[in-house]
Amino acid sequence: MKLFSETRKGRRPGSLVFVHGNSSSSAVFDDIFASDLANTLIRFDLPGHGQSPRSEDPEAYQIGSSRKLLVDFCNSEVDEEFILVGNSLGGHLVMESLPHLSSCVAVVIFGAPPIAVPLNMEEAFLPNEALPIYLKGEFTEEEIDQAIPLAANGSRFERLFADFRATDPSCRDSLAASIGLGQAQDQRNIVASWPRPVYVLHGRQDISVNLDYIKGLEGITRIYEIEGCGHYPSLEQPTEFNSIMSEIVGEVFGS
Secondary structure, three states: OOOOEEEEOOOEEEEEEEEOOOOOOHHHHHHHHOOOOOEEEEEEOOOOOOOOOOOOOHHHHOHHHHHHHHHHHHHHHOOOOEEEEEEOHHHHHHHHHHHHOOOEEEEEEEOOOOOOOOOOHHHHEOOOOOHHHHHOOOOOHHHHHHHHHHOOOHHHHHHHHHHHHHOOHHHHHHHHHHHHOOOOOOHHHHHHHOOOOEEEEEEOOOOOEOHHHHHOOOOOOEEEEEOOOOOOHHHHOHHHHHHHHHHHHHHHHOO
16 A cells, blocks of 8 residues: 655754554654754644545554554665654554664654553543544544544634544544454553653643653653644644754754
8 A cells, every 4th residue: 555655854864753543644743844843844644534544454554553553664664774753653552663663763742641451441441421423433523523522623624524524434443343352462561661862842721641650650751741732742832842842852863
């Protein structure tokens, strides 16, 4: 399957690879791709999302398949050391891919608390009636109206509505099925044992992620809290997001 991807070549060593979330797309990273960050930026749409094709095989959307896809993509498309940046489901896939990515030198995650196995969803996430909507294929307009306010900045809701509607409904069904099949790995242990930096961005108005849980984990290098922001910092607060990414890039690759 040929995925939609985009590479913006930079003039400084070190790449950044961006991975979007469930029922989202790489368009949530438009603002940083338009920024003056001097490094190479790479993004792609997961199967069934954004501009990537849909699959007739529901297994292509499962966690195990998506994790393998990310590993294969990074190992084939990135020819230098890189930082992985993952939002929501993308952040979970990023963490699970780390044992297979020798050239990844740092991780930035947001909307993605590292979960344990057996699954500790009730510990890692806050109670939220909207979350189950992201694990079911078909939806009503009332449900999508309930789901999208995971973002706090309403001026950017249009992008989220469009991405949710454009996503193959089988993606959500298959994600739920793969969780039931035990395909999720112990991200909490992976982060705790990974020897390189792990940065967490947290929107203070994110109504789904338990920040206190994240603060108690081992292996987290730094947590950035962003005001006026929910689940999608790169979309909701792009100026602050870009500034934080510039700081992290300077710390990891040198200014």
